[in-house]
Amino acid sequence: SAVISQKPSRDICQRGTSLTIQCQVDSQVTMMFWYRQQPGQSLTLIATANQGSEATYESGFVIDKFPISRPNLTFSTLTVSNMSPEDSSIYLCSVYREYNEQFFGPGTRLTVL
Amino acid sequence: GQQLNQSPQSMFIQEGEDVSMNCTSSSIFNTWLWYKQDPGEGPVLLIALYKAGELTSNGRLTAQFGITRKDSFLNISASIPSDVGIYFCAGRIFGNEKLTFGTGTRLTIIP
Numbered sequence: 001s002a003v004i005s006q007k008p009s010r011d012i013c014q015r016g017t018s019l020t021i022q023c024q025v026d027s028q029v030t031m032m033f034w035y036r037q038q039p040g041q042s043l044t045l046i047a048t049a050n051q052g053s054e055a056t057y058e059s060g061f062v063i064d065k066f067p068i069s070r071p072n073l074t075f076s077t078l079t080v081s082n083m084s085p086e087d088s089s090i091y092l093c094s095v096y097r098e099y100n101e102q103f104f105g106p107g108t109r110l111t112v113l
Numbered sequence: 114g115q116q117l118n119q120s121p122q123s124m125f126i127q128e129g130e131d132v133s134m135n136c137t138s139s140s141i142f143n144t145w146l147w148y149k150q151d152p153g154e155g156p157v158l159l160i161a162l163y164k165a166g167e168l169t170s171n172g173r174l175t176a177q178f179g180i181t182r183k184d185s186f187l188n189i190s191a192s193i194p195s196d197v198g199i200y201f202c203a204g205r206i207f208g209n210e211k212l213t214f215g216t217g218t219r220l221t222i223i224p
Contacts, residue, residue, distance in 0.1 A: 004155075042215065043156070043214045102212060104155035104156045107153075109153070
């Protein structure tokens, strides 16, 4: 398995502001993903973070709202822009290595007031 | 997006009881995974299944990849307090690394 860390672990933000979440993996991985988990819900894929190119977004998620960077094979960031209370969720980084399955970070719990 | 249907949605059991839950889909998957999520944590991978009919164990946990490729089952034997949490199934289609997640089963142990 991979050791995945996320920063911050939690934050309380004012509406209209932006928050950048960092994800660091202890070794190189093929794929990195960002998920959102709204309160009491399952996990929803936001986007696939591609190294060296623009992220691939799922239906309902757009780059202007959730810009993503992946400068190398061990690090990615997700920004939640112009936040509203509806963005209050847990944001999870996930990594996949072929033949080694998909693992999740500890999550970032975001509350927007 | 698509979600897999998990059943039951929640379970209330006594310590020592066995637990069974399942996950169904209208589509065929080539990989089935089972995760457990504790409060305030990210999901932790429990079992991965790659072949129709496959039965795999991890301690007291046993999972099966359904023959139709449209379902999977997870059993927990002799439940203990640390089994409390939310269990998610997830499926993957061949050639696509993305996972589709189930709706989750919340397990509670009654004292």
